[in-house]
Amino acid sequence: MSEADGPEAEVRRVNEAFYAAVEAGDLDRLTELCCADRPLVCVHPGVAPIHGTGAVLRSWALVMASTDYIQFFLTDVQVTLQGDVAVLTCAENMLTAGEEPALGGEDQPTGFRGGKAQAMNVFTKESTGWRMWIHQASPVGSDRI
DSSP states (O other), rough: OOOGGGGHHHHHEEEEEEEEHHHHTOOHHHHHHHHSOOEEEEOOTSSSOEEEEHHHHHHHHHHHHTTTTTEEEEEEEEEEEEEEEEEEEEEEEEEEESOOOTOOOOOOOOOEEEEEEEEEEEEETTTTEEEEEEEEEEEEEEEEO
């Protein structure tokens, strides 16, 4: 088995599909990518932890419904495997549509903003493949501690 077909590559593909589902506002696809065997846990930036599959999926539905546009550029992706659990860390470099006028004045009703968060996504291996169990993202104001 090549590295492109191994468990680390599979985890990376599921992670990329997760972010693509959020970008597309596709809650059905996001649900397919989440684990079914364990209750989900999610920590959105600046919000208390959300426990339970129903509550987590509702939170994602609210995020997607209130976001006109979002695009993720993932960098610094690292995967650690331990049996049937994988931990993936990455930088979420985001581009979003904003309410403020874009550069150039009030003639443009919507601008774009950038943001960055550090994410930790935990996956578990199920009979259907690797599935996201825990998502946690923290905003980044600086790259230094």
